[in-house]
Amino acid sequence: xxxxxxxxxxxxxxxxxxxxxxxxxxxxxxxxxxxxxxxxxxxxxxxxxxxxxxxxxxxxxxxxxxxxxxxxxxx
Numbered sequence: 096x097x098x099x100x101x102x103x104x105x106x107x108x109x110x111x112x113x114x115x116x117x118x119x120x121x122x123x124x125x126x127x128x129x130x131x132x133x134x135x136x137x138x139x140x141x142x143x144x145x146x147x148x149x150x151x152x153x154x155x156x157x158x159x160x161x162x163x164x165x166x167x168x169x170x
Contacts, residue, residue, distance in 0.1 A: 096168070099129045099148040101141045108158060112145040115161055123168050 100116055102109035113130060120126040133144050140146075140153060147154045149167070 096123075096125055097127045097129065097150055099131065099151070101131050101133045101136070101138060101144050101146040101148075103133050103144045106144060109145040112147065112158060116147065119161065119165055119168060126168060 098116055098120060100113060102113055117128060117130075120128045131138075133141060133146075138146075140148075143156050145158075146156050147159070154164075154167075
């Protein structure tokens with residue numbers, strides 16, 4: 096499973112989500128995390144940041160329910 100998180104510098108929400116995603120993913124052996132700065136890597140699917148994609152499908156914009164996300168990672 097690949098998690099691709101698009102963030103922006105100086106975005107407090109982006110930093111919180113980045114920390115949460117990295118913390119949850121480090122416990123999973125089958126999860127790869129890619130972090131991209133939207134200013135450097137444009138993506139036409141991203142309207143706002145943070146934007147989290149799971150295997151190239153949009154999972155969430157902004158902050159999200161960590162318990163629900165943890166269940167997804169455990170599948």
